[in-house]
Structures are given as structure tokens and as C-alpha cells.
Amino acid sequence: MAHFRRDDVSSFEYIDAIPTNPRTKRQKKIWRNIAIAVTAVIVIVIVIVVAVVVSQNKKDKSSSGGQYPISPYARMTQLVTVNEADIQQKERIFVVGDIHGCLTEFNELLTTIKFDPAKDQMILAGDITTKGPGTVGVIRRAQELGMLCVRGNHDDKVVRLKAYELEKGRNAMIPPSATMPEGGVPDPLKFKNYHVAISTYEQLTQSDFDYLSSCPVMLHLPSLNNTVVAHGGLDPKIESLQDQVPYLVMNMRDIESSGKPSPESGVGTSWATLWNTKMTTAAASEKMNVYYGHDAGRGLNIQATTFGLDSGCVYGDYLTAMDIRTGLRTQVKCKNYDKKGGNSDD
Ligand SMILES: [Mn+2]
Structure with a gap:
């Protein structure tokens, strides 16, 4: 055995001793260069593809408010322009601030101004729902008196949850800790969210839902001093109402120094301050009043x-109505239904 093993070793030594074929070496070098070139081309192609995709994404976001996608359950109308004749025939046109389910106070306000649906037009500035005890009653009163409305951030949540329930069924709204599948909306909702109590468990009828979901994000009254009603505010940098971002119109309070609108206050300048500054230099044809x-x-x-009309009714302050033509304001005192204090958006 030892003999054979020694033979093997010697045969390996012989193979190792074969001189490398210079042609094979050159071919190897060529193949290696080809491999490097192919790898380089692949890397360049990947870099180009990634760059194109990223720039395309950015373009999509800046042109369509892609950072703030709209829920497939939002049933949203962004802008309604009110017919001039409908407005001209009304004696008084009022805007009322956040009612938040304060039905008693809302009725008291209507009595105080002697509201007459045949002669007067009421416009609700959004957030007519949640926090207070009478959301469904407020919706029905608004509907029966032919009131116009815009959608508030809380109304939007009620609509989305109710639309989901109508489409998928109440049994699909589990587990409570699960998030409703709506794509990457900026304000995702869990099924245990307290807005569910109003949308699902307090007999919000199809008719109630139809009224609430019909409230557009912006209501434009061109013949009335070019007035717009919007719940949160308008971005002064955006020239056309059609280009405003619905989530921001319903939620903005401040505009940061970078120019980005924010739902927070105290992080920049109130959008209204910037709006008024812009209007001081605007041409007469571009002047626009925002309630x-x-x-x-x-x-x-x-x-x-x-004209900021949320005077904190649900927090125990006042419910305010303002007559657009005369500027006259009427207030009623409210009970405190929500002890958390102003501006809670949860
Ligand atoms: Mn609000």
C-alpha cells in the first residue's frame, strides 16, 4: 500500500510540474475582463433604473398630493361651486363653526337668529360630528333645513368607517386592534377607534351617511365676495382650489418655515396669517375670503x-354663526362635553 501511495504522490508532483499554457492564461484574462465589463454594465443599468423610478415617484407626489393619499372609502367630493342664483335669492347666508354633535346648542343658535330655511342659507364649516352627545341629531337637522356643509377631519373618519361597514359588513371590522386597510393614508384608523361608535353603532342611516359624505372638502361661492368655506384652511402657495390637498384642507393649522402645511399649531405661522399677507398684494380679481x-x-x-369660527362649543365655550353679508356674529354658550380641551384630533 505504501508503495502505491508513493506512486500517487509522484504522479501529482508530475501534474503540478506541467508549465501553464500561456494561451490559457491569456484567455482567462480576457474572460475576466469580459466579466468585469458585464458587471459594470449591469450596475450602471440598475443605477439608471433606480434613478428614473425615484424621480418619477417624486413627480407623482408633487403633482397629486401623493404624500396624502385619499382612502378608497372616503366617498369624497373635493370642490363644489355654489350656483349663483341659489345664493342671490337668500336673504341671509350664515357660516357656523364646529358643532361637534352639540345638538341642543345648535338648536338654540337657530332659534336665536330666527333661522328660516325658506329665506336663509346655513353653511356648516365642518366637524359637525363626534365628541358631543348628538351627532346623528345634528346631521338630521342640517339635512331637513337644507344646510350646505364642508367635510371636517372628524366627519371624514366617520364617513370612511361607515363606508367600510356598508361595503364589507360589520363582521369585517375585527379585531379591534386591526387597522382598516386604506392604503397609506396619513391618518390610519383602527376598528376600535371611537368614531366607530358614531358610524356603526349609533344608527347612522344610509340617509345620514349620504348627507355627511356629500359635504365637499371645499365649498366655493364665487358670487359672494369670492368666498370659500373649508374646515382646516387653504395653502396660500397653491393658486387653484383644484390643486389644494384634501387632507391638508381638512387638517391644517400652521405652515412651517419650510412652507409645509401642518395639522399642528405652534410649529410655524397660522395659515390664515399667511393668507391675509398674500391677499394684501393680490389683484382684485384674485381676492378670496375663507371661512x-x-x-x-x-x-x-x-x-x-x-374668518375662524371654531369657538370651542364642545369644550364649554361658544357656538358661533356669522352672517357673511353683514359680518354680524351670534353666539350661544355651550355645555362642556369634552374635558380634553381644544384641538384634540384623535
Ligand atoms: Mn377639526
């Missing part, structure tokens, strides 16, 4: 071209 709610933290906030 809004949402900012109970700042309270009643009347400026030259912006």
Missing part, C-alpha cells in the same frame, strides 16, 4: 380675509 373652523385652540379669529 373655516378646526382651530378651537386659537378660538374665534376674525381677520381681513379669513
Whole structure:
């Protein structure tokens, strides 16, 4: 055995001793260069593809508010322009701030101004639902008196949950800790969210839902001093109402120094301040007045071209109605139904 093993070893030594074929070496070098070149081309192609995809994404986001996608359950109308004749025939046109289910106070306000649906037009500035005890009653009163409305951030949540329930069934709204599948919306909802109590468990009928979901994000009354009603506010940098981002219109309070609108207050300048600054230099044809709610933290906030009417009714302050033509304001005192304090958006 030892003999054979020695033979094997010697035969290996012989093979190792064969001189490398210079042609084979050159071919190897060529193949290695080809491999490097192919790898380089692949890397370049990948880099180009990634760069194109990223820039395309950015373009999509800036052109369609892609950072703030709209829920497939939002049933949203972004903008309604009110017919001039409908408005001209009304004696008084009022805007009322956030009612938040305060039905008693809402009725008291209507009595105080002697509201007559045959002669008067009421416009609700959004967040007519949640927090207070009478959401469904407020919706039905608004509907029966032919009131116009815009969608608030809380109304939007009620609509989305109810639309999901109508489409998928109440049994699909489990487990409570699960998030409703709506794509990458900026304000995702869990099935245990307290808005479910109103949308699903308090007999919000199809008719109630139809009224609430019909409230557009923006209501434009061109013949009335070019007035817009919107719940949160408008971004002064955006020229056309069609280009405003619905989530921000329903939620904005401040605009950061970078120019980005934010749902927070105290992180920049109130959008209304910037709006009024812009309007001081705007041409007469571009002047626009904005009536809004949402900012109970700042309270009643009347400026030259912006009219903040959320005077914190559900927090025990006041419910305010303003006559657009005369500027006359009427308030009723409210009970405190929500001890958390102003501007809670949860
Ligand atoms: Mn609000």
C-alpha cells in the first residue's frame, strides 16, 4: 500500500510540474475582463433604473398630493361651486363653526337668529360630528333645513368607517386592534377607534351617511365676495382650489418655515396669517375670503380675509354663526362635553 501511495504522490508532483499554457492564461484574462465589463454594465443599468423610478415617484407626489393619499372609502367630493342664483335669492347666508354633535346648542343658535330655511342659507364649516352627545341629531337637522356643509377631519373618519361597514359588513371590522386597510393614508384608523361608535353603532342611516359624505372638502361661492368655506384652511402657495390637498384642507393649522402645511399649531405661522399677507398684494380679481373652523385652540379669529369660527362649543365655550353679508356674529354658550380641551384630533 505504501508503495502505491508513493506512486500517487509522484504522479501529482508530475501534474503540478506541467508549465501553464500561456494561451490559457491569456484567455482567462480576457474572460475576466469580459466579466468585469458585464458587471459594470449591469450596475450602471440598475443605477439608471433606480434613478428614473425615484424621480418619477417624486413627480407623482408633487403633482397629486401623493404624500396624502385619499382612502378608497372616503366617498369624497373635493370642490363644489355654489350656483349663483341659489345664493342671490337668500336673504341671509350664515357660516357656523364646529358643532361637534352639540345638538341642543345648535338648536338654540337657530332659534336665536330666527333661522328660516325658506329665506336663509346655513353653511356648516365642518366637524359637525363626534365628541358631543348628538351627532346623528345634528346631521338630521342640517339635512331637513337644507344646510350646505364642508367635510371636517372628524366627519371624514366617520364617513370612511361607515363606508367600510356598508361595503364589507360589520363582521369585517375585527379585531379591534386591526387597522382598516386604506392604503397609506396619513391618518390610519383602527376598528376600535371611537368614531366607530358614531358610524356603526349609533344608527347612522344610509340617509345620514349620504348627507355627511356629500359635504365637499371645499365649498366655493364665487358670487359672494369670492368666498370659500373649508374646515382646516387653504395653502396660500397653491393658486387653484383644484390643486389644494384634501387632507391638508381638512387638517391644517400652521405652515412651517419650510412652507409645509401642518395639522399642528405652534410649529410655524397660522395659515390664515399667511393668507391675509398674500391677499394684501393680490389683484382684485384674485381676492378670496375663507371661512373655516378646526382651530378651537386659537378660538374665534376674525381677520381681513379669513374668518375662524371654531369657538370651542364642545369644550364649554361658544357656538358661533356669522352672517357673511353683514359680518354680524351670534353666539350661544355651550355645555362642556369634552374635558380634553381644544384641538384634540384623535
Ligand atoms: Mn377639526
